[in-house]
Amino acid sequence: xxxxxxxxxxxxxxxxxxxxxxxxxxxxxxxxxxxxxxxxxxxxxxxxxxxxxxxxxxxxxxxxxxxxxxxxxxxxxxxxxxxxxxxxxxxxxxxxxxxxxxxxxxxxxxxxxxxxxxxxxxxxxxxxxxxxxxxxxxxxxxxxxxxxxxxxxxxxxxxxxxxxxxxxxxxxxxxxxxxxxxxxxxxxxxxxxxxxxxxxxxxxxxxxxxxxxxxxxxxxxxxxxxxxxxxxxxxxxxxxxxxxxxxxxxxxxxxxxxxxxxxxxxxxxxxxxxxxxxxxxxxxxxxxxxxxxxxxxxxxxxxxxxxxxxxxxxxxxxxxxxxxxxxxxxxxxxxxxxxxxxxxxxxxxxxxxxxxxxxxxxxxxxxxxxxxxxxxxxxxxxxxxxxxxxxxxxxxxxxxxxxxxxxxxxxxxxxxxxxxxxxxxxxxxxxxx
Amino acid sequence: xxxxxxxxxxxxxxxxxxxxxxxxxxxxxxxxxxxxxxxxxxxxxxxxxxxxxxxxxxxxxxxxxxxxxxxxxxxxxxxxxxxxxxxxxxxxxxxxxxxxxxxxxxxxxxxxxxxxxxxxxxxxxxxxxxxxxxxxxxxxxxxxxxxxxxxxxxxxxxxxxxxxxxxxxxxxxxxxxxxxxxxxxxxx
Numbered sequence: 012x013x014x015x016x017x018x019x020x021x022x023x024x025x026x027x028x029x030x031x032x033x034x035x036x037x038x039x040x041x042x043x044x045x046x047x048x049x050x051x052x053x054x055x056x057x058x059x060x061x062x063x064x065x066x067x068x069x070x071x072x073x074x075x076x077x078x079x080x081x082x083x084x085x086x087x088x089x090x091x092x093x094x095x096x097x098x099x100x101x102x103x104x105x106x107x108x109x110x111x112x113x114x115x116x117x118x119x120x121x122x123x124x125x126x127x128x129x130x131x132x133x134x135x136x137x138x139x140x141x142x143x144x145x146x147x148x149x150x151x152x153x154x155x156x157x158x159x160x161x162x163x164x165x166x167x168x169x170x171x172x173x174x175x176x177x178x179x180x181x182x183x184x185x186x187x188x189x190x191x192x193x194x195x196x197x198x199x200x201x202x203x204x205x206x207x208x209x210x211x212x213x214x215x216x217x218x219x220x221x222x223x224x225x226x227x228x229x230x231x232x233x234x235x236x237x238x239x240x241x242x243x244x245x246x247x248x249x250x251x252x253x254x255x256x257x258x259x260x261x262x263x264x265x266x267x268x269x270x271x272x273x274x275x276x277x278x279x280x281x282x283x284x285x286x287x288x289x290x291x292x293x294x295x296x297x298x299x300x301x302x303x304x305x306x307x308x309x310x311x312x313x314x315x316x317x318x319x320x321x322x323x324x325x326x327x328x329x330x331x332x333x334x335x336x337x338x339x340x341x342x343x344x345x346x347x348x349x350x351x352x353x354x355x356x357x358x359x360x361x362x363x364x365x366x367x368x369x370x371x372x373x374x375x376x377x378x379x380x381x382x383x384x385x386x387x388x389x390x391x392x393x394x395x396x397x398x399x400x401x402x403x404x405x406x407x408x409x410x411x412x413x414x415x416x417x418x419x420x421x422x423x424x425x426x427x428x429x430x431x432x433x434x435x436x437x438x439x440x441x442x443x444x
Numbered sequence: 445x446x447x448x449x450x451x452x453x454x455x456x457x458x459x460x461x462x463x464x465x466x467x468x469x470x471x472x473x474x475x476x477x478x479x480x481x482x483x484x485x486x487x488x489x490x491x492x493x494x495x496x497x498x499x500x501x502x503x504x505x506x507x508x509x510x511x512x513x514x515x516x517x518x519x520x521x522x523x524x525x526x527x528x529x530x531x532x533x534x535x536x537x538x539x540x541x542x543x544x545x546x547x548x549x550x551x552x553x554x555x556x557x558x559x560x561x562x563x564x565x566x567x568x569x570x571x572x573x574x575x576x577x578x579x580x581x582x583x584x585x586x587x588x589x590x591x592x593x594x595x596x597x598x599x600x601x602x603x604x605x606x607x608x609x610x611x612x613x614x615x616x617x618x619x620x621x622x623x624x625x626x627x628x629x630x631x632x
Binding site: 093096100101137139266267269270281287374376377378380387389391394395396402404413414443444 | 486516527548551580600612
């Protein structure tokens with residue numbers, strides 16, 4: 012810490028971050044120089060502005076919350092984001108359409124399949140091959156997305172429990188999520204950032220014996236969820252911390268573009284898997300979970316039950332998985348099988364061209380959406396006929412959900428603010444992109 | 445390139461003006477706001493409107509067309525775009541503001557796009573109609589330098605406060621700015 016001779020000098024050298032205002036100009040006050048004495052009381056009362064984060068264990072990464080406190084009461088919350096901004100949308104403009112999924116899978120790193128899916132579907136729509144995707148590819152995509160939703164909600168259960176002080180939940184949630192990640196490694200080769208769903212289908216067919224592995228994971232996760240329910244849902248300490256905290260109404264959700272479990276917790280049953288399905292969700296039987304209180308407890312409950320619904324979908328996928336191709340047989344966008352490369356010169360050329368300069372996409376623009384574990388994830392893509400997108404914008408659900416923390420968190424306690432951040436389930440990689 | 449020209453003709457030769465607009469919401473916007481141009485982009489309804497009426501269009505959609513949510517606000521920089529996709533009648537400018545609306549009761553979407561010239565980078569803010577566009581407009585301002593008139597708190601959101609330039613513009617090269625950290629005395 013640098014030492015400054017006078018307070019004026021210190022203020023002059025202060026970084027810009029310190030000057031950010033919480034309130035509108037009418038409520039800010041001039042800086043009072045105390046000369047080392049007591050801080051004088053002012054007409055606003057003894058309020059105090061503190062920063063929670065960006066390095067705070069309960070902020071799920073690098074979220075900074077500016078909070079105006081009156082004792083233990085939170086008068087105002089303002090989220091300050093951008094600490095994980097890595098320019099992924101700019102990077103997306105530099106990568107070919109083949110490479111693009113590698114980039115987007117790192118945005119929402121807890122549910123990477125949704126990101127890959129929304130990117131791939133945008134490219135497919137621009138290529139006009141979205142109706143030609145083989146059924147098996149669509150079912151594999153649906154199964155992997157649902158397994159991803161289970162893993163993501165298990166991560167939520169683990170971190171949410173830890174934030175509330177139920178530290179053992181962290182271990183239990185991680186234990187079940189680990190089974191999901193092992194399955195991802197078995198199917199895709201990677202535990203996270205799988206880069207499995209690509210434009211045209213998926214990168215590889217499911218490995219031998221996948222049915223048993225998937226069903227085993229479902230068994231383990233369902234047993235785990237029943238344990239969590241038993242451990243937490245009727246637990247008086249847990250209910251004390253969550254019931255009636257961070258309440259938000261449907262109207263506030265709609266005008267603030269909140270989607271996903273937070274919207275459903277207010278009694279508004281909206282799920283893109285039912286209303287605008289882009290995968291064969293209409294061929295499987297599942298329920299949209301919604302509750303009516305809009306508080307932290309309901310968001311916890313919805314995510315808990317959604318794990319079971321996802322397991323239900325995954326079981327039906329195992330049962331109904333159609334045979335056939337796992338990617339569209341369009342030589343322009345699909346690389347040839349590895350075995351063909353050894354025997355065919357054309358296949359080698361195709362493979363080389365596809366992975367060096369990629370394929371060209373006709374000019375156009377489109378916006379496609381998918382229900383990710385956090386809400387509506389969208390991809391707005393503009394192409395100009397070249398091999399790289401002009402614009403690749405991802406509408407991250409956490410980005411929109413997080414901005415309304417002021418509605419949920421105002422007039423709560425500091426400990427509740429932690430619970431509310433946790434219940435929003437923000438993934439900062441997606442918020443800042 | 446001959447290939448590109450052929451594609452351009454395909455797109456410029458799109459729907460004839462007299463043809464009825466397939467999407468009823470797009471038709472309603474065109475009727476209410478003369479000068480708007482409706483288009484169909486891969487089966488999705490798109491309306492190109494004048495940027496002066498952007499907030500009015502949003503209010504019209506919310507109050508009279510049951511569009512309950514403004515899903516997304518973003519922008520596009522067309523400085524280096526090769527073959528640009530646009531329906532006939534739209535006067536292209538360098539920037540585009542793209543707003544996506546969603547109606548829950550009617551279960552449909554509409555996309556509103558307005559052109560923003562590089563000489564006057566202002567559009568009306570939608571925060572007065574849909575509060576949720578606050579962060580999205582800040583992000584667009586931060587990354588493109590487009591000002592939203594009437595926004596309550598138009599400050600940088602993702603980039604540092606003292607950042608110069610607008611990173612998502614096509615003439616802003618990512619490798620141009622040397623990486624420094626605050627308080628770092630090195631002359632890098």
